[in-house]
Amino acid sequence: MKGIQDYYPDHFAHCYGCGRLNEHGHQIKTFWEGEGTLTRFVPKEYHTAIPGFVYGGLLASLIDCHGTGSAALALAKAQGIELSETNAPRCVTASLQVKYLKPTPIGGEIVIKGKIKEVGARKVIVEAELFANGVLCVVGEVVSVLVPDNFGL
Numbered sequence: 001m002k003g004i005q006d007y008y009p010d011h012f013a014h015c016y017g018c019g020r021l022n023e024h025g026h027q028i029k030t031f032w033e034g035e036g037t038l039t040r041f042v043p044k045e046y047h048t049a050i051p052g053f054v055y056g057g058l059l060a061s062l063i064d065c066h067g068t069g070s071a072a073l074a075l076a077k078a079q080g081i082e083l084s085e086t087n088a089p090r091c092v093t094a095s096l097q098v099k100y101l102k103p104t105p106i107g108g109e110i111v112i113k114g115k116i117k118e119v120g121a122r123k124v125i126v127e128a129e130l131f132a133n134g135v136l137c138v139v140g141e142v143v144s145v146l147v148p149d150n151f152g153l
């Protein structure tokens, strides 16, 4: 199953968090799951903050790209866009807020769930919950803004 990131054109596919063409990045993929969105990621040992626990900056970057991916999915749905490699909304992060509720253990899969809080013509607000072994460890809110095809070129 394709994630929204699989539809990003090549020049948007180098992001460290979600770019499929960045061999050094996280290459996350974000999907619809019911009315919400979902991203999965398995941290490596070197993603350590203190031994046994995940570095918070990594968790923020996962929430960041989960947010922009969820925003692109939400805009496509709201605007009736059938996703293809030549037709997908492109969003960047305007604002990222993260709250670390509990230390996040290394050693299993992280699941990030997104709830679309607001969808405008260009701005989307996504609330994110990050779980490790089923325990809610981090919450966040991402404001994403739709940008044109030639953004950054």
Ligand SMILES: CCCCCCCCCCCC(=O)SCCNC(=O)CCNC(=O)[C@H](O)C(C)(C)COP(=O)(O)OP(=O)(O)OC[C@H]1O[C@@H](n2cnc3c(N)ncnc32)[C@H](O)[C@@H]1OP(=O)(O)O
Binding pocket: 007, 008, 009, 012, 013, 015, 017, 018, 064, 065, 068, 072, 088, 089, 090, 091, 092, 093, 094, 095, 120, 122, 123, 143, 145, 147
């Ligand atoms: C398929 C391919 C995908 C491709 C995606 C692949 C890349 C994934 C990106 C991963 C995440 C990143 O790291 S992205 C990299 C980090 N982010 C950036 O570098 C973005 C830098 N900032 C910018 O370029 C700009 O400030 C923008 C594009 C974010 C917004 O500028 P703009 O386009 O002029 O927007 P503007 O008209 O002023 O505002 C539009 C709406 O957004 C709101 N807004 C604007 N800025 C903010 C803000 N900081 N915090 C809250 N809200 C804001 C405004 O109030 C307004 O709301 P309303 O009046 O409509 O309610």
